[in-house]
Amino acid sequence: MLLLTGLLFLLGNFTISCTSDLEQQEIISFTRQALEIEGKQSELMEYFARQHVGSRFFLEGMPTDAEYPEWMNAPESGLEGIVSLRKRLLFLDCPQSLQSIKQSLLEIYQLEIELAESEGETMSLTESMLKGVTAWKAAQEGFLPHQERRKDTYTRWAEILQEHDIDPAEEGFTELVRQE
Numbered sequence: 578m579l580l581l582t583g584l585l586f587l588l589g590n591f592t593i594s595c596t597s598d599l600e601q602q603e604i605i606s607f608t609r610q611a612l613e614i615e616g617k618q619s620e621l622m623e624y625f626a627r628q629h630v631g632s633r634f635f636l637e638g639m640p641t642d643a644e645y646p647e648w649m650n651a652p653e654s655g656l657e658g659i660v661s662l663r664k665r666l667l668f669l670d671c672p673q674s675l676q677s678i679k680q681s682l683l684e685i686y687q688l689e690i691e692l693a694e695s696e697g698e699t700m701s702l703t704e705s706m707l708k709g710v711t712a713w714k715a716a717q718e719g720f721l722p723h724q725e726r727r728k729d730t731y732t733r734w735a736e737i738l739q740e741h742d743i744d745p746a747e748e749g750f751t752e753l754v755r756q757e
Contacts, residue, residue, distance in 0.1 A: 674741065
């Protein structure tokens with residue numbers, strides 16, 4: 578009887594350990610994929626901060642097969658639009674422990690989409706160049722609260738990883754490593 582109890586105890590601990598390892602792998606997999614999407618969002622934001630080309634390209638992206646005027650300095654690899662990035666994140670498999678992170682990111686993307694749609698093309702390119710400012714540059718100020726929320730989400734994301742014995746630095750998740 579004692580032997581049977583000990584064997585059941587060991588099997589129970591083994592099952593818990595395997596489940597924990599599986600959950601860790603799911604968390605790591607989701608994090609890698611979500612951070613890849615976030616990296617593309619950052620590239621998109623950086624491009625539009627430099628180029629001031631209008632919200633349509635921010636929303637829809639810049640395909641590689643289109644020809645753009647020289648002044649747009651479009652990347653050869655193209656850019657995925659924010660709407661597409663949000664959809665990719667939406668359909669990403671996510672472990673239960675990170676559902677709140679996924680939901681927060683989806684809400685941030687939706688707010689960014691709504692802001693870009695509301696800004697639209699409020700002044701022509703010629704007017705923008707003459708005035709030395711673009712509607713897009715003015716709209717960037719509206720993105721600041723979303724970036725602050727994204728920072729808070731990243732902080733919580735790193736905490737959840739650590740709660741599951743995953744070190745963001747060891748996994749190469751530099752975006753989630755707190756910069757002191």
